[in-house]
Amino acid sequence: MSPRFGVHSEVGRLRQVIVHRPDVSLERLTPANHHDLLFDDVLWVEHAQKEHDAFVTLLRERGVEVLYHHELLAQALDADPRAKVHAVERTVNHLTVGPVLVDEIRAELASWDGARLARHLIGGLTKAELDGDDGAARGSLVTAAADPNDFILPPLPNSLFQRDPAAWLYDGVCLNPLFWHARRLETINQSLIYHFHPMFRDAGITFWYPPLGDDGRFDEEDFGRASIEGGDMMPIGHGTVAIGIGERSTAHMVEKVALELFAGGGATRVIAVTIPPHRAYMHLDTVFTFLDVDKATAFMPVMASASAYSLRPGDRAGTLDVRLEGSVFAAFADALGLAELEVIPTGGDDNQQAREQWGSANNFLAVEPGVVVGYHKNQWTNRTIAAHGVEVLEIEGFELGKGRGGARCMTCPILRDGI
Template structure:
């Protein structure tokens, strides 16, 4: 039986992947409000789009079908005539109060004839200057904030709003309001798109604890790894594990406790699987990393136990191997390791066992990958990396070959 979603590993040959081409939302980033929108810098849109287009072309040259988030959402809306329903749901999460601004923004979107362009506009946000009327409230007159509706500049990191695993999806509740709005697009894809509606959902966006896709890694058809991080709560892992054990073949969730800070925002910024027995890792997390095993208990409950021993031994046991190799980002050079981890040297996208896509700027780590027998495809990422994400962050696999 074929499934529209089939992801039983991090390394099976990639056949279908979803991206989002950076759009005008990046041009709505402003220095004074970068922290609010979870950015450290402002990418140059034209260059970021070229880098992203080159990334997509590389994937296609490797035999990967590339889907785009914005197109899938538009197709889902059109397929079931849900334009006004979608706009109403999107409006409800903008923070706009009922009144003239609310009505004007909704009318603007409703008047757009092309659904695809309408979807892009919801991602771009609305400046106050686009919706002109006489204000009669103190809040608006006293505020210097230039937006009625915030942009969604993080959307090109498609890894986070949801995560594919097995034949289903974890539709996530995200860490910040800025990004939680992104998950509405996933809801429409998996509940209304002709090809993807009816996909099993192992987590729902209206849950009250946070989880993000950068923390969710499919180690094998039986084992999921999830980071307890700045962006993912331990209670979310318990909820996800209960659903997986009830509905899928997963038998264990390994929870990795990593530092709760911006530097290590997701598990996949410090740890990715690149071959049957090889992983990239940022050396800073190794010493104090705690790992917990979540397994099925009785009556639909779960059991949580701390795993003792070295990380490589824990991973080897989980994968049924004698040993695994950890390839350290930056090698043994603490300066190179810190610099290249910041530039996502450990955030690799595996396209087949032992074959990965990486940023060309991480020269020390890339050399180590080659020395360890890994085939690398290098992409330019000088603008894309300003959002603090690498090739894995920018991609959401829909189909991988089973291994």
């Protein structure tokens, strides 16, 4: 287990976190492609950067060390020659650029420095950016038939939401197989950081998924129809992990992660929570987050009827004991040793609750017990939880929120205290 990193609760003091500042990947959003790239609208990127900068400033003022994803990726690519090889082999192949140009494009990208390569691994690469004079079209049907603005490498605008592709569960990390095709290369970028950046490479990190092979090799395997995302994954404390099963995370992957956690001593219990497979409730943390050691907020039209299953190690290796719980909230309280978990509903009447949940009103990031960050626009919910003794640090999110994520979604904690 790594002594330097670990996330041991949802609300213990937050020490270190990774974020991604809005960049060229968001400038690639257009009215024609934003739905395919999972955004509700195109963003005013300059304003989104200002909102994000203010968010980072707030975290730093609260004593949180903030690291930038794109800087870590660039440093990883420069730190180890194997990183560039892995990056170009996983992103450039006969299926992405056509068989004729594989070697040529791999050689070109491998010649770039880390900063330039990281920019395009996240921001995308067009035919014109790679070969302005269309020389690469000679001998390649793929590029001959392509428009200059067609992507050779796709942009990854959802890199803004660092929560999903990598998730720390206690002393180890999961590099997650993401549900939508538009996001899957994000996990490759995370893998490059954790395997090749000196800060992580030499830290003795445990990978819950995918586990390292006996020879120390790793692979972001083809996971078929099974997927899991960090917005559904919560190390709530006391050795328990909550994981949502809904639009983005499947029961198959919950079983896999649970077995790895139990086998490695990373957790003693996993509580699987079923939520509707609907975009409005894409992750568990869009309808439920912890606010304090004994308080949480929930969108009750979903969470009041959600089912919970407790998973524990079975009586033989590689098996599980699976039991249906009577109540999600009671299961959480039991896992945390509480008489009762105080659940604070989304604020306002039915219409206001629906509007604010859509605007990430239940997607809070705790910086310490009872102190959370959330969007200023969700006034009904913010006032409601403040009335229950929780301090709300408000940030603007008119542009940031167009990707359907709030403060928790935008952060990947890598060091957080227990409770």
